[in-house]
Amino acid sequence: MLQKLITFFERYSFGVCTYLGERFNVSISKIRLFFIYSSFLAVGFPLIFYFFAGIVLDIRNYVKRGRAGIADR
Template sequence: MLQRIITFFERYSFGVCTYLGERFNVSIAKIRLFFIYSSFLAVGFPLMFYFFAGIVLDIRNYVKRKRKRALDW
């Protein structure tokens, strides 16, 4: 049951932790733990950052896909 929940969130999350992990060469699990612990300490501010970063990354991927289609003749 726990594995199904983890798989669901990994599949449908924004991919912010994965992006940051690959970008800064840090373990994804450490970044996720950082967001969880800092959310408790900072009363949800890191969650707002996470959602904002997710929206920015989603828009960025959308623009890249559109640009690639426009350049594929």
């Protein structure tokens, strides 16, 4: 059960930490640790931010792909 959950999150993660790491030139592992530790301290608020940012990034990538398809026509 735990292995299925880990595989799911590894396969379908949003890439928020990667995006923030590349954007601010910070190690991705430090950002992940920040989200983990702050989630314990702030009672889950960073997880809400993470999922919201993931949805925004996903929509942004979807719009970019749609524009590229229109430009190719």
